[in-house]
Amino acid sequence: MFGLMPWRKERPAGAMVPEAHPLALMRRDLDTLFDQFFGRWPLLEALELPDYPVWGLKMEESDKEVVVRAEAPGFEVGDFEVQLVGDMLLITAARKPAKEKEAEAKPEARAVEMKRYVSLPPGIEMAKVEAFYRNGVLEVRLPKSAEAAGRRIEVKT
Numbered sequence: 001m002f003g004l005m006p007w008r009k010e011r012p013a014g015a016m017v018p019e020a021h022p023l024a025l026m027r028r029d030l031d032t033l034f035d036q037f038f039g040r041w042p043l044l045e046a047l048e049l050p051d052y053p054v055w056g057l058k059m060e061e062s063d064k065e066v067v068v069r070a071e072a073p074g075f076e077v078g079d080f081e082v083q084l085v086g087d088m089l090l091i092t093a094a095r096k097p098a099k100e101k102e103a104e105a106k107p108e109a110r111a112v113e114m115k116r117y118v119s120l121p122p123g124i125e126m127a128k129v130e131a132f133y134r135n136g137v138l139e140v141r142l143p144k145s146a147e148a149a150g151r152r153i154e155v156k157t
Contacts, residue, residue, distance in 0.1 A: 025119075028088070028117050028119065029119055031117075032117070032118065032119060035057070036057075055070045055071055055072055055114060055116055056070070056071035057069070057070050057071075057116060057118070058070075059118060061121065063144070063150070064143065064144060065141055065142060065143045065144055066120060066121065066124065066141075066142040066144065067139065067140070067141055067142070068089060068091075068118055068139070068140045068142070069137055069138070069139050069140075070091055070116065070137070070138045070140075071136060071137055072093050072114065072133075072136065072137070072138050073136030074095065074112075074136070075093050075095055075133070075136075076095075077133050079093050079094055079095050080092070080093050080131070080133060080138060081093075081094075082129075082131045082138075082140055084120075084124070084126050084129065087119065087120050087121075087122065087124075088117050088118065088119060088120065089117070089118040089120055089140065089142070090115070090116075090117055091115070091116045091118070091138065091140070092113070092114070092115045093112075093113070093114050093115075093138075094111075094112070094113040094114075095111060095112045095113075096111060097111035120142065121144075121148070122148060123144050123145045123147060123148020124142045124143070124144060124145070124148070125142075125143050125144065125145050128143045129141065129142050129143070
């Protein structure tokens, strides 16, 4: 049976990277949509899931900038890594474990790693992106270029 399978050559240099594949991008967008829809159900909030950390994520877009706010209490500024990968924003936070005795006594002292991808609109100025962490909320400000802001066209009669 294995003799019927075609032999696959090595991937050429110009082949698509799995992260840039259209189906991978669509899956990420659908995951984000699913999280936004089901993340606010009272039934899901009533369930106690101590081993499954969830971020509250909010994205606001205006003519001049896109602002992404992620609720991530219990982390320090050095625990975050914010990256722009193509048209995606990747937010990663990793907290190292505290002492073993303390981790056993307090569940919040355990090691935690969280990762979120956010799809961004085109026209972001990557050189001017800023990230702030205050009061348990990570705020990433992504300014838009002048071309992305568009222009208003007057309608004449």
